[in-house]
Amino acid sequence: MTGTPDAEASVARRPSPPIIAVDAMGGDNAPAEIVRGAVMAVRELGLRVLLVGRRSEIAALLAEEGALRDIPIVHAEDNLAMHEGALASWRRPRSSAAVSCRLIRRGDADALVSAGSTGGIVATSTVRLRTQPGVLRPALAVTLPTGETPTIMVDAGANADAKPEMLVQFAHLGCAYAQTAFGVRRPRVGVLTIGSEPGKGNKLVRRATELLAATAEGPPAMDFRGNIEGHDLLARKVDVVVTDGHTGNVALKSVEGTAAFAMEAVHAALTSSTAAKAGALLQRRALRSLRERLDSETYGGAALLGLNGTVVIAHGDSRAKGVARACQLANDLSGGRIGEQIRRRVHSRPPNWLHRLAQSEAPGQRGGEQTEER
Amino acid sequence: MTGTPDAEASVARRPSPPIIAVDAMGGDNAPAEIVRGAVMAVRELGLRVLLVGRRSEIAALLAEEGALRDIPIVHAEDNLAMHEGALASWRRPRSSAAVSCRLIRRGDADALVSAGSTGGIVATSTVRLRTQPGVLRPALAVTLPTGETPTIMVDAGANADAKPEMLVQFAHLGCAYAQTAFGVRRPRVGVLTIGSEPGKGNKLVRRATELLAATAEGPPAMDFRGNIEGHDLLARKVDVVVTDGHTGNVALKSVEGTAAFAMEAVHAALTSSTAAKAGALLQRRALRSLRERLDSETYGGAALLGLNGTVVIAHGDSRAKGVARACQLANDLSGGRIGEQIRRRVHSRPPNWLHRLAQSEAPGQRGGEQTEER
Numbered sequence: 153m154t155g156t157p158d159a160e161a162s163v164a165r166r167p168s169p170p171i172i173a174v175d176a177m178g179g180d181n182a183p184a185e186i187v188r189g190a191v192m193a194v195r196e197l198g199l200r201v202l203l204v205g206r207r208s209e210i211a212a213l214l215a216e217e218g219a220l221r222d223i224p225i226v227h228a229e230d231n232l233a234m235h236e237g238a239l240a241s242w243r244r245p246r247s248s249a250a251v252s253c254r255l256i257r258r259g260d261a262d263a264l265v266s267a268g269s270t271g272g273i274v275a276t277s278t279v280r281l282r283t284q285p286g287v288l289r290p291a292l293a294v295t296l297p298t299g300e301t302p303t304i305m306v307d308a309g310a311n312a313d314a315k316p317e318m319l320v321q322f323a324h325l326g327c328a329y330a331q332t333a334f335g336v337r338r339p340r341v342g343v344l345t346i347g348s349e350p351g352k353g354n355k356l357v358r359r360a361t362e363l364l365a366a367t368a369e370g371p372p373a374m375d376f377r378g379n380i381e382g383h384d385l386l387a388r389k390v391d392v393v394v395t396d397g398h399t400g401n402v403a404l405k406s407v408e409g410t411a412a413f414a415m416e417a418v419h420a421a422l423t424s425s426t427a428a429k430a431g432a433l434l435q436r437r438a439l440r441s442l443r444e445r446l447d448s449e450t451y452g453g454a455a456l457l458g459l460n461g462t463v464v465i466a467h468g469d470s471r472a473k474g475v476a477r478a479c480q481l482a483n484d485l486s487g488g489r490i491g492e493q494i495r496r497r498v499h500s501r502p503p504n505w506l507h508r509l510a511q512s513e514a515p516g517q518r519g520g521e522q523t524e525e526r
Numbered sequence: 527m528t529g530t531p532d533a534e535a536s537v538a539r540r541p542s543p544p545i546i547a548v549d550a551m552g553g554d555n556a557p558a559e560i561v562r563g564a565v566m567a568v569r570e571l572g573l574r575v576l577l578v579g580r581r582s583e584i585a586a587l588l589a590e591e592g593a594l595r596d597i598p599i600v601h602a603e604d605n606l607a608m609h610e611g612a613l614a615s616w617r618r619p620r621s622s623a624a625v626s627c628r629l630i631r632r633g634d635a636d637a638l639v640s641a642g643s644t645g646g647i648v649a650t651s652t653v654r655l656r657t658q659p660g661v662l663r664p665a666l667a668v669t670l671p672t673g674e675t676p677t678i679m680v681d682a683g684a685n686a687d688a689k690p691e692m693l694v695q696f697a698h699l700g701c702a703y704a705q706t707a708f709g710v711r712r713p714r715v716g717v718l719t720i721g722s723e724p725g726k727g728n729k730l731v732r733r734a735t736e737l738l739a740a741t742a743e744g745p746p747a748m749d750f751r752g753n754i755e756g757h758d759l760l761a762r763k764v765d766v767v768v769t770d771g772h773t774g775n776v777a778l779k780s781v782e783g784t785a786a787f788a789m790e791a792v793h794a795a796l797t798s799s800t801a802a803k804a805g806a807l808l809q810r811r812a813l814r815s816l817r818e819r820l821d822s823e824t825y826g827g828a829a830l831l832g833l834n835g836t837v838v839i840a841h842g843d844s845r846a847k848g849v850a851r852a853c854q855l856a857n858d859l860s861g862g863r864i865g866e867q868i869r870r871r872v873h874s875r876p877p878n879w880l881h882r883l884a885q886s887e888a889p890g891q892r893g894g895e896q897t898e899e900r
Contacts, residue, residue: 235723312720345772346779353772354770354772381776381779382780382781383779383782383783385780385784398728399776403777406776406780406781406784407780409758410759410784410785411784414784
């Protein structure tokens with residue numbers, strides 16, 4: 153897994169495609185749909201995948217697909233229940249999620265994909281993979297269905313109570329994502345708040361906006377655009393929307409809920425009369441492609457950024473296709489070395505206030521690395 | 527304006543329909559659409575309306591409609607600009623909004639309807655009408671388009687930084703709204719947060735949930751349902767959604783933005799091919815009625831609750847129909863005496879912690895009334 157050391161080490165390291173550990177036991181439709189998704193990721197997307205979970209169950213499902221030879225299985229006897237939250241990570245060291253993290257730490261895998269409970273996966277992977285040097289808190293990044301190049305929202309729920317300095321880091325985590333996954337060179341960044349004029353919003357947002365405005369010039373580069381409102385989320389105004397995990401999670405679920413509500417209402421309207429029904433027949437294909445666009449499964453899931461290893465959390469109700477998409481996202485992020493992007497952004501000329509805070513927060517979690525400058 | 531004093535004074539007082547002062551100068555389409563909306567409110571809805579603003583402009587517009595004799599004009603030489611915020615209320619004592627508040631204080635009107643900037647109207651009316659005894663902060667209540675009986679969300683943006691005790695009061699303000707405008711006897715209340723399990727959410731939400739759970743038994747009665755998530759907003763799970771103004775405003779605008787986005791996407795999908803276009807012709811009526819349902823103008827606007835007088839803030843881009851709907855809402859709330867409902871809810875057996883807080887907050891704003899018990 154180690155490349156030849158040379159002058160361009162950061163570019164030449166690990167030329168082989170990343171290995172993705174898929175948590176076969178997480179999600180409402182586990183393990184059947186998860187295993188099927190892993191097979192799809194290997195056969196249709198050409199990715200390198202491991203399945204982690206109860207060997208006998210996984211083997212039986214792989215045999216059904218005739219894929220026993222294509223995907224290695226790593227046994228894990230335990231798994232996190234869907235309702236389990238943060239404490240689960242301590243209680244279940246032999247869960248499929250915990251075993252997957254161990255594979256990443258050992259260098260036997262590069263990324264984890266799970267459709268398990270968000271709280272459980274966030275807690276398990278934060279404790280077992282640890283945050284990258286200098287990163288205050290890992291954050292959940294999701295893509296909003298805005299078209300070709302999605303808008304990324306950070307944090308979508310990992311940190312219900314955030315500090316202004318964390319929001320500044322969330323901006324950089326989001327920028328690293330936009331650069332790695334979508335090739336955006338100078339990501340436009342906005343802070344989610346309640347008005348377009350400067351100074352609008354709660355204390356957290358106002359202070360984070362000041363800090364971002366003061367440090368946006370970089371390096372690392374970022375095109376800071378100030379305030380973004382709820383109705384701008386799908387309007388492609390920025391590449392990265394920064395928010396705390398409480399507001400971000402509510403906004404994300406409001407968007408998802410409203411899209412589902414609207415599609416149902418459209419369906420009802422289009423089949424409300426004979427004439428309308430006849431019309432709907434003529435439009436079946438157009439509506440189906442629209443529904444797919446709004447369907448959260450067409451996006452890969454939420455990426456937990458800032459840890460020593462790539463973690464992608466698929467929707468709990470993911471089916472095979474959703475799992476395969478999550479594997480693709482994990483591959484893109486890990487293969488694009490998002491970790492190095494984040495390290496560069498967080499470590500390059502950290503403003504004093506941010507650096508001090510980075511050292512004082514959770515000192516037990518990091519070694520001497522956080523004082524290393526480049 | 528005063529009724530006969532008798533034993534049932536609180537029921538028998540003011541039997542005549544409320545008088546609504548319409549701010550003719552507020553909004554993107556003021557004064558033309560505002561005046562037209564006022565005429566519609568009088569002629570089609572049978573409401574009692576005053577127009578407040580520059581007399582000559584209003585008179586000319588009323589003359590066009592042949593309505594000069596139907597609607598009295600109260601002159602106000604100044605008006606708030608759409609971009610003006612909180613300070614505007616101090617700077618412009620002769621604005622149409624300020625003059626409207628004076629009419630309410632004097633008893634010459636019962637309610638204010640304005641399509642002016644939310645920040646400006648909230649500040650102006652809070653300073654000039656003052657909060658009801660015991661109310662910590664006025665809050666913006668909006669209705670979400672969930673069908674026959676809408677779900678009410680409080681606060682939708684008046685208080686970006688809130689305290690747990692305020693959220694408890696927002697719940698009661700919302701219950702008073704649901705009872706007054708929609709006749710809901712025991713409103714179901716939920717707190718907007720980021721998970722369905724108890725204990726999910728930020729510190730504010732967790733503490734407010736504890737307080738609500740401890741005091742929900744009442745009186746005043748409320749059916750407290752615990753956590754509500756973003757995707758539940760349009761699902762009619764509760765009658766009242768409680769949240770701080772930051773989260774609420776972001777959620778509201780996310781819903782509005784997504785609904786608009788979905789309708790545009792549906793339109794594009796339905797006209798993407800000849801077959802689809804032919805289908806769309808057959809469905810024109812069904813789609814139009816759906817669009818109206820999702821259109822924010824079909825709901826009356828945001829109600830600012832907790833002041834000595836009813837205030838309804840219509841969308842800034844309201845046209846005549848939206849203004850007329852806002853007048854209808856103001857009429858329903860004021861005619862249903864929402865102020866008394868709120869007073870009863872806030873004053874009846876206030877828990878000690880709430881009562882103490884009520885007395886310590888902004889003591890200059892209230893007289894001795896807040897110690898009065900019933």
